[in-house]
Amino acid sequence: MSGGTFPPTVLNVAIIGAGPAAFYAAEALLRDGPPATYVDMFDRLPTPFGLVRHGVAPDHQKIKNVTKSFSQVAADPRFRFFGNVEFGRDLSLDDIRAHYHQVLFATGAQTDRRMGIPGEDLRGSHPATAFVAWYNGHPDFQDCQFDLSQERVAVVGVGNVAVDVARILCLSREEMEQTDMPRHVIEALSQSRVREVHLLGRRGPAQAAFTNPELKELGNLADADLVIRPEEAALDELSRAEVDASGDRMLQRKVDMIAEFAARPPEGKKRQLLIRFLVSPVELIGDTSGTVRALKLVRTRLVASASGTLAAEPTGEFETIETGLVFRSVGYRGVPLPGVPFHERWGVILNESGRILDEASNEPLRGMYTSGWIKRGPSGVIGTNKPDSVETVAAMLEDAAAGRVFAPVELPREAYPATLESRGLRCVTFGDWCRIDAVEQALGAREGRPRAKLTSVAEMLACLEAPAENLPHAAAAAG
Amino acid sequence: MKLESILAAKGPLVITTGAGTSIPDAIALLAHHNIGAVVVVDPAGAPSGILSERDIIRHLAASDAPAGATVGDWMTTPITVATPADDVDAVLQTMTARRFRHVPVVERGQLLGIVTIGDLVKAERDDFQGAIESLESQLLDA
Numbered sequence: 001m002s003g004g005t006f007p008p009t010v011l012n013v014a015i016i017g018a019g020p021a022a023f024y025a026a027e028a029l030l031r032d033g034p035p036a037t038y039v040d041m042f043d044r045l046p047t048p049f050g051l052v053r054h055g056v057a058p059d060h061q062k063i064k065n066v067t068k069s070f071s072q073v074a075a076d077p078r079f080r081f082f083g084n085v086e087f088g089r090d091l092s093l094d095d096i097r098a099h100y101h102q103v104l105f106a107t108g109a110q111t112d113r114r115m116g117i118p119g120e121d122l123r124g125s126h127p128a129t130a131f132v133a134w135y136n137g138h139p140d141f142q143d144c145q146f147d148l149s150q151e152r153v154a155v156v157g158v159g160n161v162a163v164d165v166a167r168i169l170c171l172s173r174e175e176m177e178q179t180d181m182p183r184h185v186i187e188a189l190s191q192s193r194v195r196e197v198h199l200l201g202r203r204g205p206a207q208a209a210f211t212n213p214e215l216k217e218l219g220n221l222a223d224a225d226l227v228i229r230p231e232e233a234a235l236d237e238l239s240r241a242e243v244d245a246s247g248d249r250m251l252q253r254k255v256d257m258i259a260e261f262a263a264r265p266p267e268g269k270k271r272q273l274l275i276r277f278l279v280s281p282v283e284l285i286g287d288t289s290g291t292v293r294a295l296k297l298v299r300t301r302l303v304a305s306a307s308g309t310l311a312a313e314p315t316g317e318f319e320t321i322e323t324g325l326v327f328r329s330v331g332y333r334g335v336p337l338p339g340v341p342f343h344e345r346w347g348v349i350l351n352e353s354g355r356i357l358d359e360a361s362n363e364p365l366r367g368m369y370t371s372g373w374i375k376r377g378p379s380g381v382i383g384t385n386k387p388d389s390v391e392t393v394a395a396m397l398e399d400a401a402a403g404r405v406f407a408p409v410e411l412p413r414e415a416y417p418a419t420l421e422s423r424g425l426r427c428v429t430f431g432d433w434c435r436i437d438a439v440e441q442a443l444g445a446r447e448g449r450p451r452a453k454l455t456s457v458a459e460m461l462a463c464l465e466a467p468a469e470n471l472p473h474a475a476a477a478a479g
Numbered sequence: 480m481k482l483e484s485i486l487a488a489k490g491p492l493v494i495t496t497g498a499g500t501s502i503p504d505a506i507a508l509l510a511h512h513n514i515g516a517v518v519v520v521d522p523a524g525a526p527s528g529i530l531s532e533r534d535i536i537r538h539l540a541a542s543d544a545p546a547g548a549t550v551g552d553w554m555t556t557p558i559t560v561a562t563p564a565d566d567v568d569a570v571l572q573t574m575t576a577r578r579f580r581h582v583p584v585v586e587r588g589q590l591l592g593i594v595t596i597g598d599l600v601k602a603e604r605d606d607f608q609g610a611i612e613s614l615e616s617q618l619l620d621a
Contacts, residue, residue, distance in 0.1 A: 027544075066616040245572065283558070307561035307582060310571035343491065346483060351512030362492045379484040380605075383612025387605040 010036040011400050012408065014096050016087045017044035017106035019381045021049020021372020023070040024389035025104055030076050033397055037414060038078045040100070044086035045139065046428040046460045047134065047436065050076070052382065054138045055311035057322035058179035059165040059171065059449050066382055074430045082417060085231075090425050091417075094210035099416045101405035102367045102396055105340060105349055105356075106389070109373040113331035113347075115156065119284030120328070128155065128165045135168055135189070137182045137453035148192035148325040154295045156281055157329035158201035159209040164196045165327050167217065170224035170271050180444060180451035195225075197273045198321060202280045202300055202312040203233070205258040206239040212254050213353040219257075224273045225266035232264035232277040238302050238310050278302075279319070280312060284326060295321045330377040340368070347376050354392025355399075365408040371398050432464050439452060439463050482570060482584055483563035485602050486592040494581075495520045498527065498551030502538075505530055505550050516581040518593055526583045526590050528556035560585045561594070567606075571599045573580050581582050 007140065011033055015022045018041050026039045047053055049067050058061045074081060085091055089108075089272065090240045096103045112127035114120060124147055133141035153169060155162045169192070171179075176186045180358045201208055235255060243251055258275075266272065285294040300312035331465050333347025341350040341359045349370040350357045371392040372385050380388075390467035420427055428436075436454065443452035454460050486605055495518045496505055508517055509532070530550050538553045561582045562581035570582060580596045 062617045063613070065619075066613070069537055069616060242569070246568070305562065305565055306559050307565045307570045309561070309565040309569040311564070343487070346487035350488045350491065351488055353488055362490060376490050377484045377487045379480050380609045381613045382609075383614075383616070384606060384609025386612050387608050 009034060009400075010038070010073055011102070011405075012038050012100045012413075013040070013043040013396070014092075014100040015039060015106060016043075016103065017041075017050065017374075018045075018048040018083070018374070019106060019108055019372065019385075020052060020066065020070075020082065020390050021108070021303050021385040022050070022071055022104075022106040023048075024104060024369050024386045026079060026392055027069075027073045028296050028390050029396070030073065030078055032393060033400075038080075040080045041089060042081060042082050042085045044084070044089075046083040046433070046457055047431055048081055048430070050098035053159070054133055054136045055161075056136075056382075057168065058136060058181045059168070059175060060164075061180070067079045079430075081428070081430040081433065082420070083433060084143065084461070085417075085420060085425060085427055090420060090423070092200060093339040095299075095419075097367070097406045097408065099408050099411065100367075101400065101408060102369060103406075104369040104371060104392065105337060105374055105395070106372040107337065107374045108348065109332035109333045109378040111333055112201075112328065113333055115330055117281055117283055118452075119286055119292065120293045122284050122286040123290055124150075125284055125326045125328070128161050128327040129332065131165055131327055136180055137180075137185070137455040139455055139457050139477065142182075142184075146188075147325050148188060148194060151193055152198070152321065152323040153194050153198045153325045153327070154198045154200060154281075154321055154323045155327045155329060156200050158199055158275070160214070161420055162199055162327075162329040163210045163214050163218065164272055165329065166199045168195065169194050169197045169220065170221050170273050172221075172223040172270075174459065175222055175451065177447070180440075180449060180453055181291075182453050182455045183468045184455075191278075194325075195271050197271065198295065198323070199273070199275045200279050200281065201275070201277045201370070201384060203310065204236060204239050204277045205255045206235055206243050206251065206303055207310060208254070208277070209304075210258065215254065215257055215261075218273055218275070219261055219264075220342055221269075222268055223247065225269045226261050226264075226269040227266055227272050227274045228258060228262040228264040228397070229276070230259075232260045236302055238304055242310060269335050280314060282314075283316070285320070288447060292324055295323055295326055297321065301405065306385060332373070334374040334377075341365070343424060348377055351375055354395050364399075364404075366399075366404055426461055428460070428464070435462060436460050480567040480602060480606055481563065482561055482565050482567060485567070485598050486563060486584060487592050489592060489594075490596070491592075493518060493555065493590055495526075495590065496530070496550055497522075498549060498554070500550045502535070502548045502553060506535065515595070516593075518581075518583050518590060519549075519550055519556075521591060523588070524590060526558065526560060526585060527598045528554035529558050529581055529583070530554040531581060548620055555579075558583065562586060563591060567599055567602055570594070571596070571603065574599070 017069045112129050134144045155166050230391045249364050271430040279297040282298050283296040298314040299317040300388050302310040343350045355364040371389040440451045518526050521527045521530040584592045
């Protein structure tokens with residue numbers, strides 16, 4: 001796609017959020033927009049990159065390579081980052097309308113979907129995302145407590161997040177020492193008494209969302225045997241037909257690998273990672289203190305829906321897993337933003353191909369756009385946000401060319417958001433982030449790790465105030 | 480990937496009509512909204528059929544004029560419906576095998592939206608593009 005068909009006017013865009021969808025949108029705007037396109041990106045955290053930093057597993061550093069291309073976008077002089085600024089608290093929609101032509105919301109799917117079963121809120125039952133945010137050093141989740149003295153853990157779901165959680169619970173100390181997890185997390189996980197991790201899938205091997213490399217990785221853990229029941233690895237007739245009809249060799253390989261793992265005797269490692277298929281949680285059973293003691297499951301069987309999807313149906317046959325720690329990972333949804341129309345059923349901003357719609361008229365709202373998980377819901381990998389954001393940006397540039405934009409007051413670029421700082425906010429620029437980044441990498445290097453994350457906003461801001469040669473955290477780590 | 484991730488970015492508006500609508504009015508509706516099919520709903524809002532361009536062409540070829548004919552006379556019924564949790568892959572395979580291009584998405588009897596084969600192909604294309612994008616960024620040092 002190339003720009004040039006619309007008048008070369010100034011286009012000031014605010015992007016709320018700094019994850020992959022935000023950066024892919026910034027990249028597309030700066031590439032395809034008029035030369036005088038300016039992008040200001042805001043995030044409530046001082047650090048950019050969203051789930052690349054706080055979601056992608058700490059033992060999957062290669063996936064985080066994508067931040068290098070995001071940093072190239074940030075190097076464009078027309079791009080500015082303002083971290084530590086929260087939309088709705090520090091920055092209102094009126095502020096944005098007064099200073100920008102357009103705004104794009106890319107705030108992601110920040111909350112988890114609930115299972116909707118009794119006992120879900122017992123002590124010891126957690127959203128998997130809270131655990132992920134904790135082990136990835138997200139400042140809001142460092143006080144979370146997970147009872148790692150439990151010997152048996154249940155993880156509900158077999159998607160990427162569930163698989164990550166199960167694997168992290170099984171890592172050896174040596175494996176953890178290769179990651180960028182905060183030191184206190186490594187220490188807590190090293191003390192863990194977890195011996196069995198049960199990954200629970202509602203459907204069968206052919207419907208499991210994990211990829212073949214992820215499965216292979218589970219089979220090659222230093223400290224954990226991968227255990228799959230042969231009877232659950234075997235495909236039912238409908239699944240067999242589905243795999244055959246799909247002609248998908250990767251899918252065929254996946255079901256073959258699952259069968260191979262099921263046939264492999266455990267080596268007697270310290271832990272077992274059990275993948276279960278065709279089971280669905282029906283109740284968390286607590287004790288008198290309100291703590292989870294067991295998870296009741298119903299076995300399921302697959303039935304074909306009208307449209308051809310194989311769906312799980314309960315059989316009426318139950319089983320119970322004794323466990324005091326349960327993580328649910330059964331889907332995610334967005335959180336409504338002040339003044340921005342929301343679609344409750346889908347858990348996303350109300351939109352059509354990225355244009356935010358008015359709730360009453362269903363017509364596009366001037367100047368307002370969305371991309372990423374808060375636009376389409378949680379699906380795909382990091383790269384999936386690129387075509388998604390490119391679609392939204394095409395709509396933005398089409399509307400800008402037609403003059404369908406906010407009518408901001410013309411201010412010199414330097415003057416805004418200086419007004420935010422006058423309100424007492426400490427905005428973190430991309431240059432500031434580079435300094436935090438350097439400190440974290442230096443701290444990590446001393447331990448032979450890619451990075452050691454700072455886990456509080458105060459720590460991050462403190463390292464920005466310190467003289468470069470005397471960074472308190474670097475000094476503390478040295479001492 | 481599930482159908483709900485397609486519906487989420489399609490807007491909440493679904494164009495529907497009743498079985499009693501006249502054919503010329505239905506054709507005007509398709510033209511006005513620039514769509515290839517309209518979901519026919521019963522008074523309770525549940526889908527009872529679909530009237531597509533193909534239905535119209537087939538009936539026009541077989542009869543003289545649409546005078547007096549209604550949507551109920553020309554629509555395809557019964558129809559295959561999907562749920563928001565259905566897999567894009569499976570639905571695409573079913574649509575290709577059974578040669579239809581529009582699927583109403585229904586939950587507890589209520590129509591939530593419609594997905595076209597174009598929507599599904601675009602979703603799959605974006606999914607593949609995204610996977611390639613991610614694999615490239617892992618392999619190459621930006």
